[in-house]
Amino acid sequence: MTYTRQKGIEFWFEYDNVFLLAVPLDVRQAYAALGDFIDKPRNQLRLRRFQGTFPQSFINDMMPLRDGLLFLAERQLQIIDAHFPGSDSDVQSAFEDFGQGVLWDNRPPRVIRGIPIHMMDGAAATMVGYHRWNGFIRAVILLGGDEARWLTINRFVALACAIQTKLNPGQGNPNNRPIQSAELQVLRDKWLVMSTDDLDREFGRLPVIP
Amino acid sequence: MIRLRKQEMFSLDEIIDPIDFDAAAPDFVEADDVTAIDDITREVEIISDFQTPYLELIRLLRESAEIEHALMVQYLYAAFSVRETYAGIVGPAVGHGDGLLPIAIQEMEHLHDVCNMLATLGVAPNLVSQAFPFDADIYPFALNLERLSLHSLAKYVFTEAAAESITPQPGEEDPFLTLLMEQLGEQEPNHLGSVYARIIELAEQVQSSPPFQLPDLTTHITNLRHIKSQGEDAHFKFFKSLFLGEHLGFNGNNQVWKLSPDDMAYPSLPVQTNPTAYEGDPNQIPDPDSRSIAMLGNLHYWIILALLDLSYRHSNQGYLGIAIGNHMTGPLMSLGKILAARGVGLPFDPSNLGSSAGKDEATNRKMIRLISLEAKKLTEDLSTVLGTDEADQQVFMLQDTIDSLSI
Numbered sequence: 001m002t003y004t005r006q007k008g009i010e011f012w013f014e015y016d017n018v019f020l021l022a023v024p025l026d027v028r029q030a031y032a033a034l035g036d037f038i039d040k041p042r043n044q045l046r047l048r049r050f051q052g053t054f055p056q057s058f059i060n061d062m063m064p065l066r067d068g069l070l071f072l073a074e075r076q077l078q079i080i081d082a083h084f085p086g087s088d089s090d091v092q093s094a095f096e097d098f099g100q101g102v103l104w105d106n107r108p109p110r111v112i113r114g115i116p117i118h119m120m121d122g123a124a125a126t127m128v129g130y131h132r133w134n135g136f137i138r139a140v141i142l143l144g145g146d147e148a149r150w151l152t153i154n155r156f157v158a159l160a161c162a163i164q165t166k167l168n169p170g171q172g173n174p175n176n177r178p179i180q181s182a183e184l185q186v187l188r189d190k191w192l193v194m195s196t197d198d199l200d201r202e203f204g205r206l207p208v209i210p
Numbered sequence: 211m212i213r214l215r216k217q218e219m220f221s222l223d224e225i226i227d228p229i230d231f232d233a234a235a236p237d238f239v240e241a242d243d244v245t246a247i248d249d250i251t252r253e254v255e256i257i258s259d260f261q262t263p264y265l266e267l268i269r270l271l272r273e274s275a276e277i278e279h280a281l282m283v284q285y286l287y288a289a290f291s292v293r294e295t296y297a298g299i300v301g302p303a304v305g306h307g308d309g310l311l312p313i314a315i316q317e318m319e320h321l322h323d324v325c326n327m328l329a330t331l332g333v334a335p336n337l338v339s340q341a342f343p344f345d346a347d348i349y350p351f352a353l354n355l356e357r358l359s360l361h362s363l364a365k366y367v368f369t370e371a372a373a374e375s376i377t378p379q380p381g382e383e384d385p386f387l388t389l390l391m392e393q394l395g396e397q398e399p400n401h402l403g404s405v406y407a408r409i410i411e412l413a414e415q416v417q418s419s420p421p422f423q424l425p426d427l428t429t430h431i432t433n434l435r436h437i438k439s440q441g442e443d444a445h446f447k448f449f450k451s452l453f454l455g456e457h458l459g460f461n462g463n464n465q466v467w468k469l470s471p472d473d474m475a476y477p478s479l480p481v482q483t484n485p486t487a488y489e490g491d492p493n494q495i496p497d498p499d500s501r502s503i504a505m506l507g508n509l510h511y512w513i514i515l516a517l518l519d520l521s522y523r524h525s526n527q528g529y530l531g532i533a534i535g536n537h538m539t540g541p542l543m544s545l546g547k548i549l550a551a552r553g554v555g556l557p558f559d560p561s562n563l564g565s566s567a568g569k570d571e572a573t574n575r576k577m578i579r580l581i582s583l584e585a586k587k588l589t590e591d592l593s594t595v596l597g598t599d600e601a602d603q604q605v606f607m608l609q610d611t612i613d614s615l616s617i
Contacts, residue, residue: 020304020306020307021306021307023307023308028298028458031297031298031302032297032298035294035297036297036303036543036547038302038303038304039303039539039540039543042539043539043540043603043607044603046606047602047603047606050606051602051606112443113306113440113444114436114439114440115306121304121305121306122305123527124527124530124531125521125527125528125529125530125531125534126322126527126530126534128534128535128539129304131535170429172432172436205531206531206532206534206535207527207528207531
């Protein structure tokens with residue numbers, strides 16, 4: 001498959017709707033069952049690494065959330081696979097465009113809410129969404145998720161975070177500057193080879209250092 | 211303080227028809243869409259303190275910062291009061307989506323935008339926190355820290371409504387408006403929209419004729435328009451759905467507000483209204499342990515405000531990162547829920563120190579470290595009450611703040 005920006009838009013359109021803006025019943029039920037979970041993986045990951053009791057204590061922390069977290073993880077993979085079957089390079093491109101803030105989408109609900117661009121909410125220090133995602137992925141891996149698959153996705157999350165931190169695109173700006181090829185390669189070389197431990201360390205900083 | 215002058219209204223016929231030109235202008239008020247700034251139809255006028263657009267702009271931005279701040283903590287308090295059964299109306303701690311927490315975070319983002327604009331204009335942020343009940347001038351009722359209820363929701367609906375959304379149409383019966391009037395009585399529309407309309411007007415004047423060299427304000431003006439429209443649309447619709455019991459988070463029970471507040475199925479916990487952790491105050495939290503936990507919540511709140519202040523004054527996102535990573539997304543949320551479960555609530559008390567008592571960045575950093583050390587000691591003292599896991603988490607985050615500011 002050849003990635004195009006429009007394919008990236010379609011992917012993020014569905015992704016945002018399912019998990020954030022137009023949440024279907026099954027995901028809503030998973031959220032309700034998980035309760036106030038959104039910061040827990042990230043916060044507990046930081047604590048248990050600091051205490052030196054990671055991974056077992058972190059696994060113990062996350063075990064009560066296992067079913068819900070693995071369900072959400074599976075839903076994420078379903079959407080990724082539906083849009084980019086068998087193509088990690090296309091998934092990477094979708095994340096790279098996400099981080100650049102170049103995916104303008106005129107459709108509701110985003111445009112009605114004044115957030116027409118598919119990108120992480122916030123800027124630099126307020127973009128805690130990427131950090132939460134890293135915590136979530138860490139928990140999924142340790143609770144039985146496909147480690148190799150999720151490490152790949154975690155690297156893409158980190159790369160998008162680094163791109164967005166570096167470029168600081170504006171939500172609602174149709175002319176956000178795309179990243180230059182040389183800049184992008186530097187970031188790819190840094191972030192796409194990191195281990196899970198490396199990623200946990202880098203995501204311990206808010207904002208990250210691109 | 212925001213003072214309003216109700217304008218005398220002229221109908222178009224009065225202006226066009228010279229026969230009636232000398233007749234006294236009718237004194238009537240029509241529902242006004244304040245996005246159409248028009249001398250003929252403007253309902254209220256914000257009375258200016260300053261004639262210089264730049265000064266008046268700063269003044270009104272500072273006023274709006276205080277209002278957004280008060281709305282944010284009011285909605286947070288309400289979110290913390292909601293029973294776990296109805297977690298669907300609280301939502302996740304993200305800036306978009308459907309729930310009390312997303313709404314509170316959007317108010318925080320409004321405050322963030324206003325403080326950023328103040329910084330661009332060359333002045334200090336305004337992170338003044340209010341004692342509750344807070345009389346915000348532009349609303350006909352005080353803002354309170356209180357449990358979620360039909361009455362509190364009526365006020366939230368009113369707070370976020372554009373005038374035409376809550377103005378009865380002649381000859382039409384609207385059950386929603388009938389219920390709203392039952393809760394609030396007859397009220398004139400709120401004027402926060404008018405404040406933002408005036409701010410936008412002034413910003414455009416300053417942009418076209420700055421008193422001295424200033425950065426471009428275009429992005430800020432766009433953000434202000436977004437703030438104004440978001441409140442009058444998304445927030446209003448959300449609170450209306452809660453008020454009418456129609457939100458999906460009520461699990462299909464649209465009669466929840468008919469339950470007794472003492473009923474275990476009532477949407478919110480019986481938390482104290484406008485509590486304070488200040489001992490000796492008439493509204494003090496009576497239980498000593500709860501009062502100590504509330505003071506711990508205050509310390510985190512003051513640390514957040516001080517870090518935000520540093521972030522805006524010195525254009526350093528690192529401070530914001532510490533506030534978000536170590537305080538907002540962890541201890542503040544936990545303590546809010548812990549206190550609600552204990553029948554009180556996180557008081558968000560104002561501190562005499564304000565958000566920037568130090569005379570420079572270095573001193574402010576030292577002060578935040580000292581407050582963090584005090585919070586860490588208090589957390590350790592409360593570890594039995596909070597539970598070891600919770601206390602460990604908070605101590606870790608406080609130590610990270612201390613270490614980050616020691617560099």
